[in-house]
Amino acid sequence: MTTLAKGLAVLGAFDKKRPTMTLSQAAQAVDLSRATARRVLRTLTKLGYVEQNGTQFSLSPRILQLGFAFLSTQNWIERALPLMRGLSERMHESCSAAILEGTDVVYVARVPTARIMSVAISVGTRLPAFHSSMGRVMLGFLDEAEIWRRLNSVSLAPLTPSSITDPQGLFDRIRADHEQGFSIVDEELERGLRSIAVAVVDQTGEARGALNLSTHTTRTTRNEMRDLFLPMLKTTAAQIFMPASAEPSS
Amino acid sequence: MTTLAKGLAVLGAFDKKRPTMTLSQAAQAVDLSRATARRVLRTLTKLGYVEQNGTQFSLSPRILQLGFAFLSTQNWIERALPLMRGLSERMHESCSAAILEGTDVVYVARVPTARIMSVAISVGTRLPAFHSSMGRVMLGFLDEAEIWRRLNSVSLAPLTPSSITDPQGLFDRIRADHEQGFSIVDEELERGLRSIAVAVVDQTGEARGALNLSTHTTRTTRNEMRDLFLPMLKTTAAQIFMPASAEPSS
DNA sequence: AACGAGTTGTTCGATAATCGAACACAAGTT
DNA sequence: AACTTGTGTTCGATTATCGAACAACTCGTT
Numbered sequence: 315m316t317t318l319a320k321g322l323a324v325l326g327a328f329d330k331k332r333p334t335m336t337l338s339q340a341a342q343a344v345d346l347s348r349a350t351a352r353r354v355l356r357t358l359t360k361l362g363y364v365e366q367n368g369t370q371f372s373l374s375p376r377i378l379q380l381g382f383a384f385l386s387t388q389n390w391i392e393r394a395l396p397l398m399r400g401l402s403e404r405m406h407e408s409c410s411a412a413i414l415e416g417t418d419v420v421y422v423a424r425v426p427t428a429r430i431m432s433v434a435i436s437v438g439t440r441l442p443a444f445h446s447s448m449g450r451v452m453l454g455f456l457d458e459a460e461i462w463r464r465l466n467s468v469s470l471a472p473l474t475p476s477s478i479t480d481p482q483g484l485f486d487r488i489r490a491d492h493e494q495g496f497s498i499v500d501e502e503l504e505r506g507l508r509s510i511a512v513a514v515v516d517q518t519g520e521a522r523g524a525l526n527l528s529t530h531t532t533r534t535t536r537n538e539m540r541d542l543f544l545p546m547l548k549t550t551a552a553q554i555f556m557p558a559s560a561e562p563s564s
Numbered sequence: 565m566t567t568l569a570k571g572l573a574v575l576g577a578f579d580k581k582r583p584t585m586t587l588s589q590a591a592q593a594v595d596l597s598r599a600t601a602r603r604v605l606r607t608l609t610k611l612g613y614v615e616q617n618g619t620q621f622s623l624s625p626r627i628l629q630l631g632f633a634f635l636s637t638q639n640w641i642e643r644a645l646p647l648m649r650g651l652s653e654r655m656h657e658s659c660s661a662a663i664l665e666g667t668d669v670v671y672v673a674r675v676p677t678a679r680i681m682s683v684a685i686s687v688g689t690r691l692p693a694f695h696s697s698m699g700r701v702m703l704g705f706l707d708e709a710e711i712w713r714r715l716n717s718v719s720l721a722p723l724t725p726s727s728i729t730d731p732q733g734l735f736d737r738i739r740a741d742h743e744q745g746f747s748i749v750d751e752e753l754e755r756g757l758r759s760i761a762v763a764v765v766d767q768t769g770e771a772r773g774a775l776n777l778s779t780h781t782t783r784t785t786r787n788e789m790r791d792l793f794l795p796m797l798k799t800t801a802a803q804i805f806m807p808a809s810a811e812p813s814s
Numbered sequence: 815a816a817c818g819a820g821t822t823g824t825t826c827g828a829t830a831a832t833c834g835a836a837c838a839c840a841a842g843t844t
Numbered sequence: 845a846a847c848t849t850g851t852g853t854t855c856g857a858t859t860a861t862c863g864a865a866c867a868a869c870t871c872g873t874t
Binding site: 316317347348349350353 | 831832833834835
């Protein structure tokens, strides 16, 4: 179904760098003939996913529906939110939930306290999985071959001086974190940022996501994280798929 | 381009009610032959927008990228967020930003304080525009014919005893709110909820979105809202498209 | 074990949609 | 006035899509 692929490619071509495009620009961006690009944009416009004023095409808010349809299918997220709020209040730290997609961590729920990261994190934000605590926790649930495949498919440019960039080192770290049941990542994503994460596991033992608490390195030590944060974080994560709150296993 | 339309229809068929579907269910939901549905789902899977395990198909986090591509094209949102945070801190109330899509208001940014609404509002949440303060403010920027068209395309079931359900009454209210430059909505969406909104207008005079402050009816009166909240709300909204922060008019 | 009901997977010729080159047109530029 | 760069539109050739039909599989039930 090449037409479908082309249409989605055009949708995906809109970007922060290219918020609006003319017909020709879109054709060039996705490598289509102008005639084809025009047909694609016309149907996307008719379906309401793209807006046209003048010669400029831009995304319509309509496509948010698609994205949030996904969030609404993950119904553990809305169960997690109140638990996360409680956790954040007790610990006085930001609490987030994320899922793994490829080599990215995608935030799906967030309870912020003070803003500690320079880039504002919100639902939908993507961060490199190998350098984030939630990413490592979720990667640990994959089999070894899969971990290596993803390791090899991503560039491990150091984001801070503390970033682990050695593939074997990362692999070992992921396995070790999986063994111990949690992951603490120190300043690998951004200086001064320290976070601890555990997996959100469903009844079948599959990792559906991860939960973390993040803080500033000057505020909490690694040991405090393990001794104070970890127990409650584990309890919270475990409650999400507690049999008490039965659900039709989405 | 019927194929593209079918593909997007299938994507849109996934829902909170139907988080996973078999091939046949998808075919039935979108009214396609099973052969076609299978082709669609196969290409969607190959493109990474859909995941298959066993006979069950489900949405992949990949499609979040599409939705957030839109958010990232609206670059006034990230300029608005720090301003909204400041506003929320000063007023001690939740502050939200939304855009209008059809007859829905879609939240695109949010700074929550205490949770006052029963349904948790987050980015991506949709509410009926005619019964929300932000919706009325944005509807006021449309011409009369367009307002009527949208009025007629939606069912105005009362959500609370205070909801305005008379079309003419709603129309008049929207025009009046547009005249005065803001909208206060009292308990029409939910009991105890009072909110005030103003439009976010760009340099060309177009309404790009709306900003609101919401509170509980017992905490702030209508007059206090107008006297205390409105001036700062207007100032904040005006700052978003201030020429100081120049941008390539997305 | 045989059966029917319900499902997915796959094939193939007929059909219908898509393709792109070519041209018309508009607007701004040299 | 010719040129550049863009969109809009047509049309026959090409190609992808369609759906009926059949194979294969999994469950319960008899």
